[in-house]
Amino acid sequence: MHHIQHPHPTHSGVDMTEGNITGHLIRFALPLLAGNIFQQLYNMVDTWVVGNFVSNEAFSAVGTVGPIVNMLIGCFLGFSSGAGVVISQYYGARRTERVHDAVHTALVLTVILCAVFTALGIGFTPLMLRLMNTPAEVFPESSAYLTIYFGGISGLLIYNMGSGILRAVGDSRRPFYFLVVSAVLNTALDLLFVLRFGMGVEGVAWATVIAQAVSALLVIVVLLRTEQTVRLIPRDLRIHLPVLRQIIRVGVPSALQMAITAFSNVFVQSYINSFGADCMGGWTAYTKIDQLMLLPMQSLALSATTFVGQNLGRGNEPRARQGVRRALAIAMAATVLVMIPVLVFAPQMTAFFNRKPEVVAYGALLLRCISPFYVLCCFNQVYAAALRGAGNSKATMIIMLCSFVLFRQVYLFIMSHYISHELIPLVMGYPAGWLVCSAATLIYYRRTSFLSTRLVAEDGSKEDIQ
DSSP: OOOOOOOSOOTTOOOTTSSOHHHHHHHHHHHHHHHHHHHHHHHHHHHHHHHHHTOHHHHHHHHHHHHHHHHHHHHHHHHHHHHHHHHHHHHHTTOHHHHHHHHHHHHHHHHHHHHHHHHHHHHHHHHHHHHTTOOTTTHHHHHHHHHHHHHTTHHHHHHHHHHHHHHHTTOOHHHHHHHHHHHHHHHHHHHIIIIITOOHHHHHHHHHHHHHHHHHHHHHHHHHHOOSTTOOOGGGOOOOHHHHHHHHHHHHHHHHHHHHHHHHHHHHHHHHHTTOHHHHHHHHHHHHHHHHHHHHHHHHHHHHHHHHHHHHHTTOHHHHHHHHHHHHHHHHHHHHHHHHHHHHSHHHHHHHHOOOHHHHHHHHHHHHHHGGGHHHHHHHHHHHHHHHHTTOOHHHHHHHIIIIIIIHHHHHHHIIIIIOOOHHHHHTHHHHHHHHHHHHHHHHHHHOOSGGGOSSOOTTOOOOOO
8 A cells, every 4th residue: 555645634533643723622522522512411311310210229220330331431431542542643654554554454353352341241240249248129220230231332333433533533523413313312212211111220221222333334334435644454454463553552451440540439339339329329319410621631541542643653753742832721620611501500410310409419519519629620631641541551551550459449438547538638639639640640740751652663664563
């Protein structure tokens, strides 16, 4: 295959190595943000349908399975971000043939992981639910939901990897369209299965699985038909070992970091569960709103990853760092904007999910105590994403492990056993962990060179860095 010489974006890919930095970051982040909001909304619709039309036990069940699902998905997202970083660096370096190898390797890896996750998910459901101290009255419904969900998880994984590939070449628009289709379908099926057929929690799970399968199909069709370097050619589907090694080098630390962070949330959930069902309800509502508040910074963090990846592929570190500074500034501004209405309307927001006064009181309290600290999160999110784009995900993994898992567990243990078994001192473990993490990430980011970890060797040499 010939090298693409021209710097212009090929059909809907965006070359971020040239042009206005802020413009690139915002244009790339907006569809991501909109897509993520849609995804959260359709998770909320699931929760809303169950909370209002099934039963209180079912509401707690769907809330309880969240951390388990997030843990496995987070793990997979690590791999898809690894593939995305490799692809974005080769795309920035104009190495068409390597982009091609990376796309096909990533897709084969996805198919293998689909089988692994389906088996693990279904196999470990009962054990995980027990580990989380799931109350007996919620157990059967949680178990049914998860079994169906993991049975059909392949759709979600294929969609995520396919979107990751498109995003690596700067196309965040089409993954957004597929999400919208999926969300609308999910909502329609939710209402049909639950209200019309009375399928309860199982109906909600089936609706999710079917909608995700549709988005996976759409993404595969686009990859088969695209004119870009990321085109999928079925007969080329095989694992290219050098590329696989690079995907694993970035992907495994990211996957571990996401899975372990989610796993530490499973422990936090068990502390929350000890305060009883009302507190669990308040926490479920809080986590839903919390996910929305994190979206602006997460979208900008993803922009930073692709931006750094492509610019380092060209060997342009100063531009990469400039992009990170801009991304951080925009993320902080956006976070403050989102935070203000949450502080003001916390009770109304909680009541949207569950109108029981005790649940509302818990939810509003949690929101008002924790949300002022979100600005701290911007530092670790954006800097960690930038380092990942540079191919350096090991350091951020170690920092996040120490602050989110070690520090947070030690904090919870000491707090609950020796100082105070009240709710607020316990949940303050979250902001405390963010503070530790942001400080450490900032110091590391300032002291490290991007070029030392990039995956693509200088142009002209065939040897890429292993």
